Amino acid sequence: MPFATFQTSSELSRYINSLIDELSQEYRFCLQFSTVLSQPDSLGDVQLISHIERSLYPAKVIDAEIPTFIIPIRPEWAENLFDEELAKQDLFGAKKELALRREVVYYRSAKNSGGLAAPGRILWYVSQGGKAGHYYQVKSIRACSNLDEIIIDTPKNLFHQFRRLGIYTFNDVLKTADNNFEKKVMAIKFSDTEIFNKPIPFEEVQNILEKKVTLQSPYKISPKEFERLYNKKV
Structure with a gap:
């Protein structure tokens, strides 16, 4: 499943939600990512956001505080x-x-x-x-x-x-x-x-x-x- 490569966290969250009907069972975990990305406080959690980027490669969360x-x-x-x-x-x-x-x-x-x-x-x-x-x-x-x-x-x-x-x-x-x-x-x-x-x-x-x-x-x-x-x- 392709993901947009360069978006803010809120944009990526909305994009994932827009694909909900197209997501096969193996990609259902992405809906959990959507929930996390919609929460502004999560952007400071480097471990969590880095994990999401890896899982949605080559997506990048541009407003995340990833070193x-x-x-x-x-x-x-x-x-x-x-x-x-x-x-x-x-x-x-x-x-x-x-x-x-x-x-x-x-x-x-x-x-x-x-x-x-x-x-x-x-x-x-x-x-x-x-x-x-x-x-x-x-x-x-x-x-x-x-x-x-x-x-x-x-x-x-x-x-x-x-x-x-x-x-x-x-x-x-x-x-x-x-x-x-x-x-x-x-x-x-x-x-x-x-x-x-x-x-x-x-x-x-x-x-x-x-x-x-x-x-x-x-x-x-x-x-x-x-x-x-x-x-x-x-």
């Missing part, structure tokens, strides 16, 4: 973790076994986390990366994911915990810790990635945010800023 972050990622990682269009630009393409996974893990330094918290949303900003000229339409926001979990631990512990959810070798994770076995690393578990039909270039991101951000580390944005950016995806 949203722009996270930079190199194109070499993005193409294998979620970005099919970038993979097409590479001679070898993405790893098929990873492309079929709904949940994936991305590793980064635990420093300069920008207040990352889960549950939440991620807007993926794909940087130019180390292969200048190898990719096009980089230095732009290219996708949106659910931010499911943040775990900080040593490289060895994280690798053993999440090795089935990523393309990383242990050496890749260790490099994130500057080859220090005891240095803490952050694992970002995310799911249900939506690739944008129209990437949002860096300059446009700055204009929308009305500030000169560098996007070299995670950057938290407001619900209104998320709305303005997300509206640019098509």
Whole structure:
């Protein structure tokens, strides 16, 4: 059952109610969501509203206080973790076994986390990366994911915990810790990635945010800023 992708809580509630005669038995649970969404106090319950967004994917509740972050990622990682269009630009393409996974893990330094918290949303900003000229339409926001979990631990512990959810070798994770076995690393578990039909270039991101951000580390944005950016995806 398709759901409108971008509405206020009250609009989404009314939309679900309008589908009541069309909802098959397996979607009847959505009527409970409609009741919750019609109650203004529920918008502050991040766990609850995040659960509703996941269940109604790709729906987004634009007036909910869900923490949203722009996270930079190199194109070499993005193409294998979620970005099919970038993979097409590479001679070898993405790893098929990873492309079929709904949940994936991305590793980064635990420093300069920008207040990352889960549950939440991620807007993926794909940087130019180390292969200048190898990719096009980089230095732009290219996708949106659910931010499911943040775990900080040593490289060895994280690798053993999440090795089935990523393309990383242990050496890749260790490099994130500057080859220090005891240095803490952050694992970002995310799911249900939506690739944008129209990437949002860096300059446009700055204009929308009305500030000169560098996007070299995670950057938290407001619900209104998320709305303005997300509206640019098509």
